[in-house]
Amino acid sequence: MADRITFEATVNGQKVGPLDIPADLMLTELLHEYLGLTGTRVACGQGVCRACSVLIDDGVAGSAAALTPLPACVTGAAYASGKSIRTIEGMAGDDGQGNPVPSAIQQAFLDHFSFQCSFCTPGFVISAQALVERLERAPVPRDQVEDTVLAAMNENICRCTGYVRYLGAVRDVVLNTPGLTTGDPEPAVTAAAGPAAGGRG
Numbered sequence: 001m002a003d004r005i006t007f008e009a010t011v012n013g014q015k016v017g018p019l020d021i022p023a024d025l026m027l028t029e030l031l032h033e034y035l036g037l038t039g040t041r042v043a044c045g046q047g048v049c050r051a052c053s054v055l056i057d058d059g060v061a062g063s064a065a066a067l068t069p070l071p072a073c074v075t076g077a078a079y080a081s082g083k084s085i086r087t088i089e090g091m092a093g094d095d096g097q098g099n100p101v102p103s104a105i106q107q108a109f110l111d112h113f114s115f116q117c118s119f120c121t122p123g124f125v126i127s128a129q130a131l132v133e134r135l136e137r138a139p140v141p142r143d144q145v146e147d148t149v150l151a152a153m154n155e156n157i158c159r160c161t162g163y164v165r166y167l168g169a170v171r172d173v174v175l176n177t178p179g180l181t182t183g184d185p186e187p188a189v190t191a192a193a194g195p196a197a198g199g200r201g
């Protein structure tokens with residue numbers, strides 16, 4: 001195997017490369033050290049906590065791969081070469097005039113006070129955004145939202161244990177965004193965000 005490879009990809013909609021990189025470079029190292037995209041966090045570094053999740057579109061039309069978060073700390077940059085990568089830096093919305101605004105998921109995490117230290121937050125944003133985009137393609141019945149959200153966020157670890165507020169925020173976005181669910185829209189569920197909701201020290 002060659003020691004070095006040429007990396008080219010689309011990252012958050014921008015063409016990147018060609019870059020001459022070590023063949024065994026991990027994607028997090030590429031993002032941090034070559035591209036200056038430091039929003040993707042490295043916590044466990046072993047593919048366990050999902051703080052480092054990114055979305056990689058394999059270019060196959062209709063493929064589910066683009067909406068399956070991958071842990072960038074154990075994903076080789078070589079795997080991502082030639083593909084389209086989305087990171088936390090590409091998750092913001094747009095106000096229609098080219099100015100970034102928080103996405104619905106990001107705003108919900110703020111509204112619910114979902115995070116404390118925030119180290120896990122980029123990974124939670126990526127997983128939740130992937131879920132929203134999957135539901136845009138294939139909505140679920142409202143009575144399955146609870147289980148669907150839990151399954152989608154199940155691999156994300158928060159050392160500050162903010163799970164209740166994270167899951168409540170994602171549930172709110174799913175239930176209150178037209179087109180993500182099927183069935184009777186009533187009652188709209190809003191997760192409690194007060195101190196009694198738990199999940200924060």
Ligand code: FES
Pocket residue numbers: 041042043044045046047048049050051052053071072073074
């Ligand atoms: S830092 Fe990549 S999975 Fe934990």
Ligand code: FES
Pocket residue numbers: 114115116117118119120121157158159160161162
């Ligand atoms: S908010 Fe601190 S690890 Fe999740």
